[in-house]
Amino acid sequence: MSPNRVYHGNHLWKRKVDSRRKKTCGSEHFKDGEILKILTGKIVVGHAIHNDFKALQYFHPKSLTRDTSHIPPLNRKADCPENATMSLKHLTKKLLNRDIQVGKSGHSSVEDAQATMELYKLVEVEWEEHLARNPPTD
Numbered sequence: 002m003s004p005n006r007v008y009h010g011n012h013l014w015k016r017k018v019d020s021r022r023k024k025t026c027g028s029e030h031f032k033d034g035e036i037l038k039i040l041t042g043k044i045v046v047g048h049a050i051h052n053d054f055k056a057l058q059y060f061h062p063k064s065l066t067r068d069t070s071h072i073p074p075l076n077r078k079a080d081c082p083e084n085a086t087m088s089l090k091h092l093t094k095k096l097l098n099r100d101i102q103v104g105k106s107g108h109s110s111v112e113d114a115q116a117t118m119e120l121y122k123l124v125e126v127e128w129e130e131h132l133a134r135n136p137p138t139d
Contacts, residue, residue, distance in 0.1 A: 048089040048117045063137040067128070069117050074124040089113060092120055
């Protein structure tokens with residue numbers, strides 16, 4: 002992974018909170034700048050990441066956000082409509098032939114983060130070339 006990329010998943014900020022035994026969802030650390038320093042100027046990869054940003058009351062530039070729930074080449078590879086929003090569970094099953102978010106424990110932020118990055122890597126070159134030709138507006 003290049004130094005210009007940061008993987009964002011719940012585990013990133015949750016681990017910071019858990020390591021200090023705080024009883025917050027992470028917004029306290031986010032507001033004091035710890036995570037902001039990590040994210041600023043970096044490409045952030047996540048699945049439906051707007052939900053994380055909203056929870057943190059944070060805006061990250063679209064030009065630096067890679068949301069695997071909205072990457073048409075992933076949907077094409079999974080034989081899904083290009084503009085559809087696909088679940089992480091569905092894309093992981095179709096493209097990585099792996100089940101996630103199963104059992105009594107439900108979601109694992111680490112498992113979700115790993116699956117998201119693996120999905121992104123499947124189309125990284127194609128998607129980054131597309132974005133270079135058609136940059137998103139922030």
